[in-house]
Amino acid sequence: AQRVTQPEKLLSVFKGAPVELKCNYSYSGSPELFWYVQYSRQRLQLLLRHISRESIKGFTADLNKGETSFHLKKPFAQEEDSAMYYCALQGSQGNLIFGKGTKLSVKP
Amino acid sequence: DAGITQSPRHKVTETGTPVTLRCHQTENHRYMYWYRQDPGHGLRLIHYSYGVKDTDKGEVSDGYSVSRSKTExxxxxxxxxxxxxxxxxxxxxxxxxxxxxxxxxxTQLSVL
Incomplete structure (x- = not known):
């Protein structure tokens, strides 16, 4: 079965603290994984995808096939990072299978 | 905005009435998808389309239908x-x- 699990509904950190949003997946084959961000009920925006191995807004994510994980990390959280974050797995029809999301709250 | 618009942005309707939501694109892309977003569930795929008149069901398709008579x-x-x-x-x-x-x-839809 293709599935994405985000175990934390809410993650609260202070400004300047490190952040790690967890994502685990279930997929047979080579997965293509993404992180999307949604600010204040706006449209979802692609944050990053594993094949590009880029860093956007200071966030990085590494695919760990052994642990079937794709955790999102940032060394120093900023208040403007407060948002909903969704991990997603590309399905066989090009659709995305989403996790339930993690709400990140960065406190001043 | 990648040339994609949805209408209406908000709708309130009553139980039992039919409702149609529209997605319009200006990019001539082949694949289009409808998702619903609910707290505690994330986004779930309702239906998708891979071309004009070519559609298929997603995870939560019951009670929904789709149509794609033109690419946009x-x-x-x-x-x-x-x-x-x-x-x-x-x-x-x-x-x-x-x-x-x-x-x-x-589109924020409220069914009362």
Whole structure:
């Protein structure tokens, strides 16, 4: 079965603290994984995808096939990072299978 | 906004009435998707289309139908709206050089 699990509904950190949003997946084959961000009920925006191995807004994510994980990390959280974050797995029809999301709250 | 718009942005309707949501794209992309977003569930795929008149069901298709009579428009219809269909509906298109998904701004639907 293709599935994405985000175990934390809410993650609260202070400004300047490190952040790690967890994502685990279930997929047979080579997965293509993404992180999307949604600010204040706006449209979802692609944050990053594993094949590009880029860093956007200071966030990085590494695919760990052994642990079937794709955790999102940032060394120093900023208040403007407060948002909903969704991990997603590309399905066989090009659709995305989403996790339930993690709400990140960065406190001043 | 990647050339994707949804209408209406907000709608309030009564149980039992039919409702149609529209997704319009200007990019001529082949693939279009309808998702619903609910707290505690994330986004779930309702239906998708891979071309004109080519559609298929997603994870939560019961109570919904879709139509795609032309490339630019993908319509989502609630045959007889129920309170459980109160949600935020997002349309997405797949395109660009790297075939990313781009999302519309969403439609907030309330079924009373």
């Amino acid at each position: 428009d993908f319509l989502l219809t609630l045959e007889s709206a129920t309170s459980s269909q109160t949600s935020v509906y997002f349309c997405a298109i797949r395109g660009g050089v790297d075939e990313k998904l781009f999302f519309g701004s969403g």
